[in-house]
Amino acid sequence: MAKIEEYAAIVGGAVIDDLRLLADRLKGKTIQHINSTLVGGGVAEILSRMVPLLRELAVDTRWDVIEGGESFFAVTKKFHNALHGRQEEISDDDFDVFRQTSDENIRKMNTSFDIVFIHDPQPIALIKKKADNKWIWRCHIDLSRANKKVWEFLMEYLPGYDSAVFSAPSFSRKLPLRQFLIPPSIDPLSDKNKELPREMIDSVMRKYNIPDDKPIVTQISRFDRLKDPLGVIDAYLLVKKSVDCRLILAGGSAADDPEGAKVLDEVIEKAKADKDIHILLLPQNDIEVNALQMASTVIVQKSIREGFGLTVSEALWKSKPVVASNVGGIALQVKHKYSGMLCHSAEGAAFAVKQLLNNSEYARKLGENGKEHIRNNFLITRHLRDYMLLFLSLYHKEDIVYL
Amino acid sequence: MDEKYKAKEPFRFHTRLHLSELTGLRAATLIQFLELLKTVSGSCIYYHTHRFLQQHQYLSPEPPNDFAYWAAEALGEDELAEKLASIDTVGFSSIRLLREKIVSTIEDYIKDNPLSKLRFSRENEEFYFIKSVSFIVPTNYTASGLREFAEILRKITIDSIYFHIFEARLRLERGTNDFSNWIEHSIGDKKLAEAISRLDPYTHTLEELRKTLIRKIEERLSF
Numbered sequence: 001m002a003k004i005e006e007y008a009a010i011v012g013g014a015v016i017d018d019l020r021l022l023a024d025r026l027k028g029k030t031i032q033h034i035n036s037t038l039v040g041g042g043v044a045e046i047l048s049r050m051v052p053l054l055r056e057l058a059v060d061t062r063w064d065v066i067e068g069g070e071s072f073f074a075v076t077k078k079f080h081n082a083l084h085g086r087q088e089e090i091s092d093d094d095f096d097v098f099r100q101t102s103d104e105n106i107r108k109m110n111t112s113f114d115i116v117f118i119h120d121p122q123p124i125a126l127i128k129k130k131a132d133n134k135w136i137w138r139c140h141i142d143l144s145r146a147n148k149k150v151w152e153f154l155m156e157y158l159p160g161y162d163s164a165v166f167s168a169p170s171f172s173r174k175l176p177l178r179q180f181l182i183p184p185s186i187d188p189l190s191d192k193n194k195e196l197p198r199e200m201i202d203s204v205m206r207k208y209n210i211p212d213d214k215p216i217v218t219q220i221s222r223f224d225r226l227k228d229p230l231g232v233i234d235a236y237l238l239v240k241k242s243v244d245c246r247l248i249l250a251g252g253s254a255a256d257d258p259e260g261a262k263v264l265d266e267v268i269e270k271a272k273a274d275k276d277i278h279i280l281l282l283p284q285n286d287i288e289v290n291a292l293q294m295a296s297t298v299i300v301q302k303s304i305r306e307g308f309g310l311t312v313s314e315a316l317w318k319s320k321p322v323v324a325s326n327v328g329g330i331a332l333q334v335k336h337k338y339s340g341m342l343c344h345s346a347e348g349a350a351f352a353v354k355q356l357l358n359n360s361e362y363a364r365k366l367g368e369n370g371k372e373h374i375r376n377n378f379l380i381t382r383h384l385r386d387y388m389l390l391f392l393s394l395y396h397k398e399d400i401v402y403l
Numbered sequence: 404m405d406e407k408y409k410a411k412e413p414f415r416f417h418t419r420l421h422l423s424e425l426t427g428l429r430a431a432t433l434i435q436f437l438e439l440l441k442t443v444s445g446s447c448i449y450y451h452t453h454r455f456l457q458q459h460q461y462l463s464p465e466p467p468n469d470f471a472y473w474a475a476e477a478l479g480e481d482e483l484a485e486k487l488a489s490i491d492t493v494g495f496s497s498i499r500l501l502r503e504k505i506v507s508t509i510e511d512y513i514k515d516n517p518l519s520k521l522r523f524s525r526e527n528e529e530f531y532f533i534k535s536v537s538f539i540v541p542t543n544y545t546a547s548g549l550r551e552f553a554e555i556l557r558k559i560t561i562d563s564i565y566f567h568i569f570e571a572r573l574r575l576e577r578g579t580n581d582f583s584n585w586i587e588h589s590i591g592d593k594k595l596a597e598a599i600s601r602l603d604p605y606t607h608t609l610e611e612l613r614k615t616l617i618r619k620i621e622e623r624l625s626f
Contacts, residue, residue: 014558014559014560014563017543017560018418018420018540018542018560021540021542022538024418025540123623142428144527169425169533170529172425175427178424179424179427180424180425181424181425232497326528331528336476376457385420389421389422395423399444399534399536399537400574400575401538402539403538403539
């Protein structure tokens, strides 16, 4: 785990000085993060990096997780999907299971800290335990097409909070409490984003039998319909008519997801006629993902829906030109024609990829711009700063705060 | 210490960090946009006319504001976008006056182009009104003379430069930027103060602005 000083080489020492200034203002406050798991998933990943850095800055921070059985997590998974806009049958029993487990956690959990920071819907009901302290609800979900029944259920709890946090403006709603925009971030010193030696990149390409003989277009994503891997192949085939290139579609295992396995089969079927398409079912291996991104000429994220789409930030951080759908938080990461290209269709994606493959100087400029954009806005140091400002905002209601 | 450029009062550098507060207000058409523009808080106008400066530092210097970007990219109203982009922010001394200019620009455009009222943005491309919450924090840097001031300018964050040049003048309505104010009244160098105040900071990236400020001060010191 990197130390806070190590980030100075990337963002500048003065940015780290600012973090220390803010941490000083939080002296004496105790902060508790609560989510539903210590490992697995984006929230746990970011907390596992955030919490040690906050402690290093002397912000008194702890991280607790709620407990729940299989039935509880089956219900919260349904909630999650329904809030993302998927069709789900939610019964009254489901709500009862949620309430029961929540009541047990309310009984067991100590929440007597100055600031209680609740992540996502699973622990949302803990607000019933609110005393004379401050509570924040952090929502990582795109609520723009949220299932009404689940949303109304969450609204039984939400007004008790002091503030809510969303990752993109379109995820927010009119709420009777303050709400802030805090996008997620990548860690430039993690295995997925740190600089790799050329030999390591080459060895990963050799391992997957991908020759370095023509430009490579890559999408890194789960084999999930919402990531539209079939649409990426359509775009690639259009590009291939005039520019010789390879396509890599790489993503995690879909073994526990019957729908994902079906999508993977369809992708393999569609790709089999073209030997330049490489379908890689990757184990969880951040170094390999990093190497594949580094080896790519253009990186695509042609999602139909997206939570935030941090793979875009990962690609831009490696100075790679990106073609991505204008969905979810992607528009925050890519300003069309300035730091990447946005598209709405396979044809649009193909056109943008061709432009980038045929104009290396333009592609290089977009990649460079993209990297600076990520440096300024989507690294963990910005995320730390925003969280500390968020904590301070709980004690200041005005728009201009003198600390 | 170069006595000639010693300050009567030291300059304490501050930094300005900000949070983006969501309002839940959004517009899909020019008319909705216009109505909200008239009523949202000044902190919203400030956010959308200044966000690009800090978030897109590599873009020199366009697109200068969210309103222009949305008019072009979401509504396809390039002419309106050009008019909004060319509003000379540095010529306004308060957010209120700036808002009035933006509103009148859109009203005039709608009058001349009534069909523009029929345009609407795609889903996910609506304009979301956000407001800026600023946290102003004193840094550990203090300059007691012009040479030291230039040295500190090299190492402070661009957030600090941003605060003293942009926010102090327009949002806090201090009339001019903090640097010119100090150089004129505490160093007593009216000429240099005016030279800095004449700069149009909106046409520089923040790093370019830092370099320009240092160059102007160094030229003065070597004079």
